[in-house]
Amino acid sequence: MKRAVLISALHKKILRWYRQNGRELPWRKTSDPYRILLSEIMAQQTQVSRVEIFYTKWLAKFPTLQSAARAKTREILLQWSGLGYNSRALRLHALAKFVVKNYRSRLPHSVEELQKLPGIGAYTSHAVACFAFRQQLPVVDVNIKRILLRIFGYTTRLTDKEIWKLAEEILPSGKAYHWNQALMDFGAVICTARNPKCAICPVQKECASAFSPMFNVPEKRKKKEPSRKGIPRRLYRGKILKMLHYTVLTEKEIAEQLWHSFSSRDVLWLHNLLHQMIADGLLKRLRGKLGIAE
DNA sequence: GAGACGTGGTG
DNA sequence: TCACCAAGTCT
Incomplete structure (x- = not known):
């Protein structure tokens, strides 16, 4: 052929x-670039069926880019909680603040400009340019x-x-x-x-591959991810963030909530993890305790 | 460029 | 059960 x-x-x-x-997806019924961007960010590595729920909840709280820009980090992370990849929420928050301040609250139209914004890579920049601004890309x-x-x-x-x-x-x-x-x-x-x-x-x-027996063969065997006591590190990060939504805790208090018993090496491991979460902008230190970042 | 990053569903 | 998978991005 x-x-x-x-x-x-x-x-x-x-x-x-x-x-x-x-x-039928809610973001296919709108032309608001902010809503379309939100759907694309939320859909990164996340099943669409779950995005729909969070998308609706989020917009009830932050209906515009400006309202998201004004929000506290705590509110942003709270609305995102349960969706996964919490750094996406922080990047969207930073993006909102940047666009409100520097672009008069208007998202740029070009792929090049979009891709300079935090959390927007090759996929999302093209998706927004095509779905929000109707570019043939x-x-x-x-x-x-x-x-x-x-x-x-x-x-x-x-x-x-x-x-x-x-x-x-x-x-x-x-x-x-x-x-x-x-x-x-x-x-x-x-x-x-x-x-x-x-x-x-x-x-x-x-289709060159119809009924191919090569389906269902995983592309690459994933290397085992870092973990502690049999629990992946990233799950600890999720638990800790939820712990701190409404309170502040010392490192020792966090350790006690995570583990029934723990060694000094566990405490050091936890300290390093918390340090990374601070570097990621999720947490901050205040008066010797850990809390959600400003 | 490989590894890290959350959470819930699925075969 | 458990490894894979899901509208990727960043370092």
Whole structure:
């Protein structure tokens, strides 16, 4: 099949699938760049079904970029609590303050300017430029990457640059918004990471990997993450942050809440962890105790 | 560029 | 059960 014919078929079939099966998501009904940005930040490494809940709660508390900019760090972290990757909340807070102060509360439109803002990388900058400002740009997230690699049958590793180039090449003229949204839904529902639904896939005939037994083989074995007493370090960070939402504690008091018994080496380990959380802007020291950052 | 970063769902 | 996975970014 000629490439142009293949791409045309993909456009037609995937866009039709999307019209019939696309998810109804709150940020697809708004043109407010702040709301669209919020949804994209929240969706980073987070399932959309969980984002919806936090998105609604957040907007009830911080309906505008200005209101988020004015908020205390404690309120920001409290609203984010439970969603994960708490640094995203801090970066969004910093972004809001910066844009209110330097850009008259208006988000920049260009990918280049967006990407200078905290918490916005390649994916989010393109997503905001396309979804909020309707620019004809490709978007590459984990879904779209997976779909493209499968359909075009790439077995060798592609660099990020090559994937983005491919995404740009197949962008249907004038339909970037719906195409990008369609691909992400398609990846979440049909072309899933494990057990993709090839049997009901609308582009089964166009796909180089349909029914491939190579699915379900993890790409790379993840190296074990740092942990203490069998509990990953990042879980400690989450627990500690929640502990300190409404109070301040000494390092010893934190240790007592974490562990039934602990050694001096455990205390040193905890001290270093807290030091890192302070460096990350999550916590601060006050009168010998730890609390949420200002 | 590999590793760190939260939390909850899933096969 | 438990390792993988989820609209990535930063260092």
